[in-house]
Amino acid sequence: MSTLPDGLGLDRRATLAVGAVCVVAALLVPSFASGYLEDLVLQALVFAILALSWNLLAGYAGQISLGHAAFFGLGAYVSAWLTTPGAAGFPEWLLTHAVVAIVAGGAAAALVAVVVGPAVFRLDGHYFAIGTLALAAIIQLVLNNARSISGGATGFYVQNEFGEAGVYYLAVVALVATVVVTYYVTRGRLGLGMQAVRDDPGAASSLGVHPFRYKMWAFVLSSFFAGVAGGLYGQYTLYLNAGSTLDVGWTIDTLVIVILGGMGTMLGPLFGTAVFMLIDNLFSQVAGGLATTLEGILIVVFVIFVPNGLYGLLSERAATTPAAEDATDHAPADATPERDPQE
Amino acid sequence: MPSVDLLVGATISGLLLGGIYALAALGLTLVFGIMDIVNIAHGHLLMIGGYVAVILAMTVGLSPLIGMVVAMAVLVVVGLVLQELVGYVVGEGIEQPILVLFGVALAIQNSWQYVLDTFLFGSDARTTDLGIVTGNLTLAGVSVSSSRAVTFVVSVALIVATWAFLRYTRTGRSIRATAQNPSAAGYMGIDTDRIYRITMALGAALAGAAGALLSMLFPFDPYVGWSYLLKAFAVVVLGGVGSVLGTLAGGAVIGVSENVGAVLIGGNYRDIVSLTIFLLVLIVRPQGLFGRTEGGD
Numbered sequence: 001m002s003t004l005p006d007g008l009g010l011d012r013r014a015t016l017a018v019g020a021v022c023v024v025a026a027l028l029v030p031s032f033a034s035g036y037l038e039d040l041v042l043q044a045l046v047f048a049i050l051a052l053s054w055n056l057l058a059g060y061a062g063q064i065s066l067g068h069a070a071f072f073g074l075g076a077y078v079s080a081w082l083t084t085p086g087a088a089g090f091p092e093w094l095l096t097h098a099v100v101a102i103v104a105g106g107a108a109a110a111l112v113a114v115v116v117g118p119a120v121f122r123l124d125g126h127y128f129a130i131g132t133l134a135l136a137a138i139i140q141l142v143l144n145n146a147r148s149i150s151g152g153a154t155g156f157y158v159q160n161e162f163g164e165a166g167v168y169y170l171a172v173v174a175l176v177a178t179v180v181v182t183y184y185v186t187r188g189r190l191g192l193g194m195q196a197v198r199d200d201p202g203a204a205s206s207l208g209v210h211p212f213r214y215k216m217w218a219f220v221l222s223s224f225f226a227g228v229a230g231g232l233y234g235q236y237t238l239y240l241n242a243g244s245t246l247d248v249g250w251t252i253d254t255l256v257i258v259i260l261g262g263m264g265t266m267l268g269p270l271f272g273t274a275v276f277m278l279i280d281n282l283f284s285q286v287a288g289g290l291a292t293t294l295e296g297i298l299i300v301v302f303v304i305f306v307p308n309g310l311y312g313l314l315s316e317r318a319a320t321t322p323a324a325e326d327a328t329d330h331a332p333a334d335a336t337p338e339r340d341p342q343e
Numbered sequence: 344m345p346s347v348d349l350l351v352g353a354t355i356s357g358l359l360l361g362g363i364y365a366l367a368a369l370g371l372t373l374v375f376g377i378m379d380i381v382n383i384a385h386g387h388l389l390m391i392g393g394y395v396a397v398i399l400a401m402t403v404g405l406s407p408l409i410g411m412v413v414a415m416a417v418l419v420v421v422g423l424v425l426q427e428l429v430g431y432v433v434g435e436g437i438e439q440p441i442l443v444l445f446g447v448a449l450a451i452q453n454s455w456q457y458v459l460d461t462f463l464f465g466s467d468a469r470t471t472d473l474g475i476v477t478g479n480l481t482l483a484g485v486s487v488s489s490s491r492a493v494t495f496v497v498s499v500a501l502i503v504a505t506w507a508f509l510r511y512t513r514t515g516r517s518i519r520a521t522a523q524n525p526s527a528a529g530y531m532g533i534d535t536d537r538i539y540r541i542t543m544a545l546g547a548a549l550a551g552a553a554g555a556l557l558s559m560l561f562p563f564d565p566y567v568g569w570s571y572l573l574k575a576f577a578v579v580v581l582g583g584v585g586s587v588l589g590t591l592a593g594g595a596v597i598g599v600s601e602n603v604g605a606v607l608i609g610g611n612y613r614d615i616v617s618l619t620i621f622l623l624v625l626i627v628r629p630q631g632l633f634g635r636t637e638g639g640d
Contacts, residue, residue: 123625133569134622
């Protein structure tokens with residue numbers, strides 16, 4: 001069995017090769033391409049990390065959180081405070097290198113998840129979705145009102161010694177790290193537990209898979225990566241604003257990406273990011289102010305008619321071509337990854 | 344520490360506000376209780392209702408109380424369309440309806456903002472005026488604005504009417520039967536699809552009414568949907584899912600705590616107070632302050 005459980009008809013080596021080419025291409029962007037393209041790719045990198053992290057929580061562990069933007073925003077602010085402590089009124093000895101600050105942003109978001117997790121996981125399904133939406137609204141309101149540390153409506157100007165290119169390369173590394181970690185998590189014991197909890201919490205629990213433990217792991221890991229994405233964004237754009245950095249728009253875009261690509265699949269969020277970047281730019285060219293409307297309609301259409309996302313469509317297509325015939329032990333339409341027996 | 348008079352005033356006007364919050368939550372609690380769907384687009388339906396009243400007031404000079412009736416009619420149609428969409432994904436799991444309604448909410452918010460900016464008066468916040476009685480009324484020695492009093496009376500009347508409809512009419516009985524057990528209701532000859540359409544249309548119409556009334560108290564812009572969704576959901580949770588009269592109690596708690604909180608710690612923190620109470624109740628007592636515990640998890 002040499003195929004990855006992705007059903008695209010590519011074997012592991014080919015997938016790795018494609019991935020390596022993408023990474024090299026991304027690393028070459030700052031040297032050869034325009035600043036505009038670099039901005040776009042950085043945005044895509046940030047979105048891909050966000051999408052992978054939300055997918056871990058929602059796609060694999062089945063917890064539809066509508067509060068992802070809060071963890072993104074927290075990561076952005078914490079990393080900004082660490083590289084620019086003076087502007088927030090913090091002591092100067094807090095000053096840290098951007099790389100450390102970005103990781104610390106992720107850690108802070110994860111810490112908040114550890115603290116609020118036991119509370120929000122008393123909620124299920126609808127209640128969890130609305131509860132996380134409310135939690136994010138509270139965090140946004142609090143930061144918005146705490147003008148001295150968040151900059152309020154004027155915003156917060158971030159400084160670092162690392163430079164735009166440094167943050168860019170770091171974002172490429174961070175995405176690769178996110179992919180590797182989520183790959184091994186979802187293929188391993190932890191990920192299997194998450195999927196068991198998603199598919200049937202009762203059955204999982206009666207087999208000794210404690211739902212709360214696995215939900216917490218998913219939530220904390222997911223929040224960590226969302227925080228890192230926020231940190232990267234803040235250190236790259238060098239400007240934060242509680243209104244827009246914690247805006248529900250980040251949650252919305254993340255949802256669109258994962259649903260477009262295919263929820264609960266490894267490559268779905270990456271596909272989704274690429275397609276989203278294309279249509280987002282295309283939509284704003286073609287539809288102007290109506291771009292968000294088209295995104296809303298896309299969510300509706302995909303959830304109803306293409307529930308497995310573009311990734312699901314492609315793997316169905318691949319399953320009907322001869323290249324995938326040796327992968328017959330995978331249900332073609334079922335995009336849920338299985339454990340690779342070779343591991 | 345603010346004076347006692349100020350606190351009493353805040354409490355009374357909070358109670359009046361609670362009445363309209365209860366109405367805003369009524370449609371949400373009905374759809375949740377009967378169809379087991381949280382209408383994530385509920386706040387956006389409310390926003391449409393508010394704008395129907397605003398447009399009628401601005402163009403033809405109609406009182407928002409008449410605008411409310413028009414808003415309800417418009418929202419019935421919207422609700423029926425929404426039910427067609429949701430019908431595709433019902434029974435497929437919990438996240439599909441959430442995501443579909445989320446998409447609908449986005450489309451409503453953005454397209455409406457676009458229409459306002461391109462064809463109408465722009466997306467700046469707008470409000471309406473009661474028009475018939477103005478000035479303040481004195482209630483138990485406290486002066487309250489007449490629009491608060493009128494919206495309270497109309498809201499409570501609509502809530503009681505909905506309660507009576509569910510309790511005493513044949514259709515109301517069918518709705519309650521479907522809520523209890525859809526298959527059993529089907530065996531008894533109830534067309535459950537029709538019941539679901541009626542419920543969604545009713546829920547949307549009530550959201551529209553609440554929006555029209557709220558337009559007299561607070562300014563509307565195309566983005567108010569999310570905050571009213573959270574407020575309405577807070578009321579639903581406090582009052583117990585599916586409980587019509589429970590919304591009155593939930594609305595009162597949210598209205599009073601918001602107003603008193605605004606007096607005690609400042610107006611900026613108004614929403615934080617109600618959201619925090621909501622989150623705490625959700626976590627500590629998910630069946631609601633006045634709801635009954637159901638067995639199981």
